[in-house]
Every structure is written in C-alpha cells, then in structure tokens.
Amino acid sequence: MTTAATPSDKGSFRVVKAHVRTRIESGAWGPETVLPGEVELAATFGCARATVSRAMRELAEEGIVERRRKAGTRVRAVPLREARFSIPIVRDQIAATGNPYRYRLVAREVLAAAGRLGQRLGLEPGAEVLRLTCLHSAGPAPWQVEDRWISLAALPQAAGADFTRHAPTEWLIAAVPYSQVEVSFLAATCDARTGPLLAMNAGEPVFVAERTTWWQGRAITHVRLTHARGYRMTTRY
Amino acid sequence: MTTAATPSDKGSFRVVKAHVRTRIESGAWGPETVLPGEVELAATFGCARATVSRAMRELAEEGIVERRRKAGTRVRAVPLREARFSIPIVRDQIAATGNPYRYRLVAREVLAAAGRLGQRLGLEPGAEVLRLTCLHSAGPAPWQVEDRWISLAALPQAAGADFTRHAPTEWLIAAVPYSQVEVSFLAATCDARTGPLLAMNAGEPVFVAERTTWWQGRAITHVRLTHARGYRMTTRY
DNA sequence: GAGTGGTCTAGACCACCCT
DNA sequence: GGGTGGTCTAGACCACTCA
Numbered sequence: 001m002t003t004a005a006t007p008s009d010k011g012s013f014r015v016v017k018a019h020v021r022t023r024i025e026s027g028a029w030g031p032e033t034v035l036p037g038e039v040e041l042a043a044t045f046g047c048a049r050a051t052v053s054r055a056m057r058e059l060a061e062e063g064i065v066e067r068r069r070k071a072g073t074r075v076r077a078v079p080l081r082e083a084r085f086s087i088p089i090v091r092d093q094i095a096a097t098g099n100p101y102r103y104r105l106v107a108r109e110v111l112a113a114a115g116r117l118g119q120r121l122g123l124e125p126g127a128e129v130l131r132l133t134c135l136h137s138a139g140p141a142p143w144q145v146e147d148r149w150i151s152l153a154a155l156p157q158a159a160g161a162d163f164t165r166h167a168p169t170e171w172l173i174a175a176v177p178y179s180q181v182e183v184s185f186l187a188a189t190c191d192a193r194t195g196p197l198l199a200m201n202a203g204e205p206v207f208v209a210e211r212t213t214w215w216q217g218r219a220i221t222h223v224r225l226t227h228a229r230g231y232r233m234t235t236r237y
Numbered sequence: 238m239t240t241a242a243t244p245s246d247k248g249s250f251r252v253v254k255a256h257v258r259t260r261i262e263s264g265a266w267g268p269e270t271v272l273p274g275e276v277e278l279a280a281t282f283g284c285a286r287a288t289v290s291r292a293m294r295e296l297a298e299e300g301i302v303e304r305r306r307k308a309g310t311r312v313r314a315v316p317l318r319e320a321r322f323s324i325p326i327v328r329d330q331i332a333a334t335g336n337p338y339r340y341r342l343v344a345r346e347v348l349a350a351a352g353r354l355g356q357r358l359g360l361e362p363g364a365e366v367l368r369l370t371c372l373h374s375a376g377p378a379p380w381q382v383e384d385r386w387i388s389l390a391a392l393p394q395a396a397g398a399d400f401t402r403h404a405p406t407e408w409l410i411a412a413v414p415y416s417q418v419e420v421s422f423l424a425a426t427c428d429a430r431t432g433p434l435l436a437m438n439a440g441e442p443v444f445v446a447e448r449t450t451w452w453q454g455r456a457i458t459h460v461r462l463t464h465a466r467g468y469r470m471t472t473r474y
Numbered sequence: 475g476a477g478t479g480g481t482c483t484a485g486a487c488c489a490c491c492c493t
Numbered sequence: 494g495g496g497t498g499g500t501c502t503a504g505a506c507c508a509c510t511c512a
Contacts, residue, residue, distance in 0.1 A: 013481080025415040025453075037497065048483045051497075053321040064415065067492040070497045078410055081324035085418055088313065173315055178262040178301065182321055183472040187424035187444040187464075205442035207424040216262075227424075250500080274478065285502045290479075306509045307478045 016045050016055035024064060024075055031077040035065070083237045085133075087183070089169065090136045100140035105164045106145075106197065107133040110152070120212060121151050121219040128152040132168055135197050139155055141228070142216070145194045148223040155220055172221060179215040187208070188226070198228045206237060207231045253282050253292035261301060261312050268314040272302070320474050325419070326406065327373045327381055328469045338374035343382075343434065344370040347389070357449060357454040358388050365389040367396060369405055372434050378465070382431045385460040392457055409450075409458060416452040422470070423447070426465070435465045445470045 023029045035041070038056065042049045059065045063080030067073045091177055094101040095210075109131050113123040134146040150158045161171050164171055165228070190204045200206070209225040255465050257278075260266045272278070275293065279286045293310055296302045300317030304310045331338040346368050350360040360366070371383040385405055387395045427441040437443070446462040 001317075013287065031411075031414055037449075039249055039497090048485095050484085050500095053500090054481090056498085067343075067498065069499075070493090070495085070496060072493050077414075078326065079415055081418070083324055085320045085322070087318040087320055098336075113365045152411045173486065177264075177268055180473065181318070181320075182473045184420055185444070187442040189442050203440070205424040205426050206273045208423070222347045232421045234419065236417065236419045276478095285504095287481095287503085288501065291500090292483090293479085304479065305511090306480075307476080309478060319504050 012047075013051045013055040013058070014053055016047065017058055019045070020059060021064065029075050029117065031075050033075045034071075035073045039073060047178065051073045056159070081176060081237065083235050085233065085235050090146075090167070091170075094138045094143055094226045095184065097138050099141070102139065103165075103167050104135045104137070106135055107131070108163065110159070113149075113151075115118075117149060117222065119193065120222050121149065121153060123153060125220070132163055133193075134163070135191040136167070142226055144231075145197050146223060147194075147226070148221060150221045151219060154215070154218050159188070176213070176215045176220055179220065180214045181214075182212050184210045190226070194226045198226065200229055204229065249284075250292040250295070252287045253278065253284065253289055254295055256282070257292065257296060258301065260371075267313050268312050270312045271308075272310045272312070274309060304408065318474065320472050322437050322470065322472050327383075327404070331373065331375045331380055334375050336370060336378070339374040339376065340371065340402075341372045341374070343372055344368070345400065347396070349429075350388075354386060354459065357459050358386065360388060360456070365369060369400055370430075371400070371404060373404070379435045379467075380436050380465055382463045384431075384463070385458060387458045388456060390450070391455050405458075412444075413450070413452045413457055416450045416457065419449050423446045427463070431463045437466055441466065445468070 002125055005044045007097075020035070020103075038049050038052045041052045044051065047154050056065065056067065060067050060073075063082060065073055066076050091101045096137065110128055111131055112125075113121060113129045114125065117129070118125060118127070121129070129154055130150040132146070132150070134148070136144045136146065137143060146167070146169075147180060150168070150172075155175065158171075159176070163171065169237045186208050188206050188208045188212070190198065190200045190202055190206045194200075194206070195202045195204075198206075206229075207227045209224070211225070212222045213220045250343065251344070251447065257266075257272070262296045267270065267384065273281070275286050275289045278293075279287045293304065297304050297310075300319060301313060302310055303313050320417045328338045347365055348368055349362075350358060350364045351364045355362060355364070355368070359464050360373050367387040367389055368388070369383070370384045371385070373380060373381045383404070383406075387405070387409075389396055392412065394412070395408075400408065408417065425443055425445045426435045427435065427439055427443045431437075431443070432441075435443075443466075446464075447460070447461045448462070450457045
C-alpha cells in the first residue's frame, strides 16, 4: 500500500473524488505524480472499482488529472482550465438585476444577403434575409441592442412572425430549439446606430457578442449583441 | 412499448446517447416531452439500465435534458446552453498562430496595496504587493499586455523570482497549480500606459480579461490582460 | 405510497499502449 | 506481454418527489 489515504468514509464516488482532489490541491500529490491504480484506490477506500472509476473520470473531465491506459492516472502539470459561461436569456439576465425587463422592436426590414454577412450565413448572393434591430432594457436603462439577421431561405416562417411584442430569441428557441452555435466576444467602438439606443456616445468602447446558429448543417441566424456601458461577463471556475 | 427506437446497435452508452440526441434534435421528441424511463429504454436498446443511465446523465449534463426522480426525464424547453472556453496559456495561443512567442518584462515594482485592488486581494491596507507589467508578442506584433499584482503576504517567494525571462503565469502555475479563479471579460478604452505597448492609440477599444486567483481561500494574484486590436474570443457549442 | 432516477457492487471482458 | 483504464452487466437498495 503506497498510499496513506484516510478512508474515513466508505463508498460514494463523491467521497473518493473529494479525497483525491484535496490531496492534489494541497500539494501532497504534486504535478506529474502518478496516482495509485483503480484497484488499489478501491481497496484503500473500501469500495468497488466502478466507484473509483467514476470519481477519477470526473476529475479527468475537470482537467485536474489525465488518464491513459497502461500509463495510469497522473496529476496534470498544467491544469486544463476551462471556464464555463451559461448563455443567459437576456430576459432572465435583466430580471436577475431586479429591474423589469422591457423589449422594443426598433427596426425590421427584408433585404438581400450580401458581402460578409451572406458568407457568414452561407447564402447565395441575393437570398432574402430578415433584419431585425431590437432593444432590451432593464427598466428605463438600455441594456443591449440586438442586431439580428435571419435567413428566410432556411426559415421562411420568420417572415410572418410578429416581433413587435416578443424578442426573436424566444421565437427562435421555439422554432429551432437544438442547434449548433458559434459565439465570439470582442470589443468594438459604439457606432452611430447603436449609440443613441444605448444612451452612449459614438466612440465609446462596447462589449459585443456575435453568435451564429446552424441547424442540421444549415445557417439559420446571425446576431450581434452590443452591450451598454459597464457590461462585464463574469464566471468562476 | 411507446417508443419506436431502432436498436440498430446493442450496448454502448454512446449509441444510446446518440440515438436519443438525434431524436431530440430532429424534433421527434419536442420540448417538454417526457422520455421513456430507464428500464424501458434499456429494454428497447437491449442493454443494462446502468448503460442507459450513463447516456442520460451525460445528456443532462449537456443541458439537453432534465431529470427528476419520480417525474422522469424530459426534454428541456429552453436548452441550458453553456459555452466553454479553454483558458489558454498565452504562449500556446500565440504559438498556434504560427508566430514565435516573445515575452518582455516592462516594469516591476513593490508597492503597498491600496483602494480597490487591496480589497480585491483581501489585503490589509499597507500590505506589500508585487506589480508586474509584461508584454506578450506574436513575433514583432504585440498581442497582450499583462498587468499583474501578486500578494507578497500570500506568496513571499514571488519577491525573489526572476520574471525577466519567463512570464509570471508560468512561475505561478508551478507555485500554485490548483486554485480557484474568477474571470471577467469587458470592453475598455486603451489608456496611455498600455497604448504604446500595443501600438494602439489612446481611446481605441480594447478587449480586457481580468482574473483573480485564490488558493485555499486566500487571494494570491490579480491580473488585467489587455488585448491588441482585433482580438476575439471564440467558441462553439 | 409508489415510481422514477441515483448510486453501489462484484464480476467480467476488452482496448490500448508502455516496456 | 501484461498492466492499466474503459465499459458493460445484473442485481440491489436508496432517495426523492409526484400524485
């Protein structure tokens, strides 16, 4: 028995996981250390190998540990760090601030796809696109401008939808619930279009999220979300 | 048997998972649909309940499905969307562009913690802090300015470390490998300090990441990373 | 109360890959 | 070749929560 684990509790993959994690975080098992095998740990903790297996699998998913057959499980030298951001529905995000959520459709037009946007949506030149500009506010304070393009080739029923009362996001979630998404975050300069809506001056820095959505391999919609002054996206991990 | 699944393959939680996912994404099992129970699915797929269980657990973790005892498993109305960003080491990030990674220590000073920063690090007024300003470049092109504060109360050995050749990140990863982290992303205006380093004009918008790191409940370091023009953080999910 | 998911066990076989 | 993780099974008991 090379390990000096304290099998204070029996069973439960959570117990095993917590023990091992503590040991690593405290430095007792430093980077590159090869951990005892599953059978040995199972004996140490007095549980089945499957239980240890699940604990270790989860630690591996969290990037703390790295596993390979035959080589065994070792503590990662550079922990694989991953931040997770839940992608909130604007409405919920604003509601969480305690302010009432307000929505307004600012502009709506149908136009022909062209240039970069057409490429982004994988459209043939001239294909029709529905463009919507919306404002989401927290009470009286503007929160986010949504500038959205929807491919009418992919989603013709969007042409008839009423976006004056409800945000396109909510309609889209119902229409295309499970899709593939690419998001980017970047800093930009507030332009003359969004500035007035956000009560900001042209030239101020704004935090922008861009999102393109595909469904079954076909581009559905692209959106540019420009946030009001002072916006931060925060997470812990 | 209410399901008409096609148990084309036997066993394997991956097969079960893929089948169920396809069914949901295609719309055959729409939002709010209650899926068949584990025992039924196990019979359908001709495998053990544990196998189905694992498949469903993973789908739940991915936010596609929601499970409750007694109530069963149902398709989420609003898919719980989570974007994951791997937190890259700058060096790797730059190396991936094909350019050589270059590092330069711009400034180093020891000062007394004060104001917002002291609070952020949970320091008593007057506690010593090591402040480092570094520049990371992709070949000749500046990439990111790192403005870092390290609590000397928490990590006294940082005072003696040599940061002229290697970035503090690498030293810190070795010193405090597993820690708790809070990150924020925001848009800011390029200031007079970082502007020249990034070959940017004061007033240009910059993408900023701020990160605070704790170890065993104690704040260790805080860093502000200011990215050069055109930086985007992108992910798919 | 009863039905669902949540977890554990003991045993088995397999796939990979280091030595 | 052999040792490690990866997965599956069959059965069991438990915990939660809905009706």
